Amino acid sequence: MTAPKADTTTAEPDTEALRERALASLTTARDRTTLLTTCVEEAELVAQHSPLMSPLVWDLAHIGNQEELWLLRTVGGREAMRPEIDGLYDAFEHPRSERPSLPLLPPAEARRYAAEVRGRVMDLLAAADFRGTRLTEAGFAFGMIAQHEQQHDETMLITHQLRTGPPALTAPxxxxxxxxxxxxxxxxxxxxxxxxxxxxxxxxxxxxxxxxxxxxxxxxxxxxxxxxxxxxxxxxxxxxxxxxxxxxxxxxxxxxxxxxxxxxxxxxxxxxxxxxxxxxxxxxxxxxxxxxxxxxxxxxxxxxxxxxxxxxxxxxxxxxxxxxxxxxxxxxxxxxxxxxxxxxxxxxxxxxxxxxxxxxxxxxxxxxxxxxxxxxxxxxxxxxxxxxxxxxxxxxxxxxxxxxxxxxxxxxxxxxxxxxxxxxxxxxxxxxxxxxxxxxxxxxx
Known part of the structure; x- marks a missing residue:
């Protein structure tokens, strides 16, 4: 078998280009998360609209928890902000059907937590040089977290499709x-x-x-x-x-x-x-x-x-x-x-x-x-x-x-x-x- 040509990759971007890409990706994801979690009343955020899906408020805090775990603690070497909630937002520890019964952060507190994590991540990103380990090379960890949040944005959109009641989202x-x-x-x-x-x-x-x-x-x-x-x-x-x-x-x-x-x-x-x-x-x-x-x-x-x-x-x-x-x-x-x-x-x-x-x-x-x-x-x-x-x-x-x-x-x-x-x-x-x-x-x- 004749070996095919390898996939083409571009030269490694400079540090500022990587920083801008990471910032844009994280910001776009958070803007979408905000829309998906502010277009309904609090009761809709804490409700489970299908046993196949988590309450929207779980997704919101889980997004913040994963961002803290990988960017602040693992990359940044920071102390845990809320170690007592790690288990609540571990996707493998609790199946979706059980999550409504957990002592989850209420919507306002979940928003504050995710926002505080993001603020500290912005400081970390501003000082990042994207070298050292495989996790930090080319901004991989920031890209991984942006992808993770966008994947949960898709999951939350599925939850919106499953919920009953009048439309909460509009788009052309x-x-x-x-x-x-x-x-x-x-x-x-x-x-x-x-x-x-x-x-x-x-x-x-x-x-x-x-x-x-x-x-x-x-x-x-x-x-x-x-x-x-x-x-x-x-x-x-x-x-x-x-x-x-x-x-x-x-x-x-x-x-x-x-x-x-x-x-x-x-x-x-x-x-x-x-x-x-x-x-x-x-x-x-x-x-x-x-x-x-x-x-x-x-x-x-x-x-x-x-x-x-x-x-x-x-x-x-x-x-x-x-x-x-x-x-x-x-x-x-x-x-x-x-x-x-x-x-x-x-x-x-x-x-x-x-x-x-x-x-x-x-x-x-x-x-x-x-x-x-x-x-x-x-x-x-x-x-x-x-x-x-x-x-x-x-x-x-x-x-x-x-x-x-x-x-x-x-x-x-x-x-x-x-x-x-x-x-x-x-x-x-x-x-x-x-x-x-x-x-x-x-x-x-």
Whole structure:
């Protein structure tokens, strides 16, 4: 096998550029956290809106606690500010279903704590030289904490979707673009490519190291599967036909009476959905949202196709056939801009399938980044040469067949926490997440 060219990385930025990037990333995350925790009354902050999710006030204080633990204590060598609360906000010590019963900080105190931590972190950042240890090199620890907060901002947005009552959040819908007229699928050539990264400064441990992968040629959808296409599966009795379903998936949907994507219901001739407190007609041209892995897999079987493997997805998203390079993003190495992808919660839903032509891959595949997380066929497993960093609980403890990999991010994900190499994972039954999918087929089919 001919070794592919390594992923391209830029020269190490200077200290001031790193400081500015860290400051901007932390500030953007905190602005979003503030919006998500001030748009509802205190009673809504302390309530648990679903046993799958934490109370919003837990997320708020957990964000501050993790920031204190890693930046102030570990990087800065400071004494613990509130050591007595560490256990309350340890995600592994208390499952989400138990968190409402804990003696959590009340909203005002949680806000003060998070703000005080951030103030001290700003002093630490102002003096940082980004040298010394792997944790501080290139500002990794600051980037890790910005990503952590943005991941909880996505989690909190899921909680807002699950809560009942009138809308608390507003955002403009994506600007409509010209209808997509490209092919339904494209052929991704076979051969090796570089998967993962060894040089992306803020990449997390499960994205590392870069390594060669050989992928056979395959066809992949140019856009995510739409609501209209998924409705055809529903109307054709997809939820009533056992042969489309993995045995565990069939048992799951029968046990829970699942007959459509989460938040959908039928009203006469129309399918309606609930979106952040408002009821609306399901938009036919948007990517389908809130489906679990079993639903995605069943649709793909019904359509005579399959879900792409994780390696196939990443090759489609990063490989440039003309140069043999693996790009950072489908469009190239530049950081995401609004014309590339639907990210950052600037919209509260996906754009129509085929949007963002500036963000397409060299092969013309669109919306690989943003809009909806895309289920893949792959279990969540380590790459060859994986080493946990900076702690095993970030991803190592989740490796195995229990979890399926999702790729590409969603409208709820900030650019700092979304790359062509970024890996997400969840149980195959999860539907509250902002998940969709696209399908693939082998070249010979």
């Amino acid at each position: 819908d994506p600007e409509p673009g010209p209808p997509f007229t490209g092919p339904a699928e494209v052929l991704v050539p076979g051969g090796p490519f570089t998967m993962g990264t060894s040089g992306e400064p803020w990449a997390l441990d499960n994205e590392r190291p870069a390594h060669p992968r050989e992928v056979a040629p395959f066809w992949i959808d140019t856009t995510p599967v739409t609501n209209a296409a998924y409705q055809e599966f529903v109307e054709d009795g997809g939820y009533d036909t056992e042969r489309w379903w993995a045995p565990e998936g069939w048992a799951h949907i029968r046990r829970h009476g699942i007959t459509a994507p989460l938040f959908w219901h039928r009203d006469g001739e129309h399918w309606l959905r609930r979106r952040f407190g408002a009821t609306e007609v399901v938009a036919p041209d948007e990517p389908v949202l809130h489906v679990c892995w079993y639903e995605a897999d069943a649709y793909a079987r019904w359509a005579g196709r399959r879900l792409p493997t994780e390696a196939e997805w990443e090759k489609a998203a990063r490989h440039d056939p003309a140069t043999g390079r693996s790009r950072r993003y489908p469009w190239g190495d530049a950081d995401p801009a609004p014309e590339h992808a639907n990210l950052g919660q600037r919209h509260l839903g996906p754009a129509p399938a085929g949007s963002y032509p500036a963000g397409e891959s060299p092969l013309g595949i669109r919306q690989l980044i943003g809009d909806v997380w895309e289920w893949t066929a792959s279990d969540f497993l380590p790459y060859p040469g994986f080493r946990a960093f900076p702690y095993k609980e970030y991803s190592e403890v989740f490796f195995g067949s229990e979890y399926k990999v999702l790729r590409g991010g969603s409208f709820a994900v900030d650019p700092v926490a979304c790359r062509g190499t970024f890996r997400n994972w969840d149980y195959p039954i999860r539907r509250q997440i902002f998940s969709g999918f696209r399908t693939a087929r082998s070249e010979s089919l």
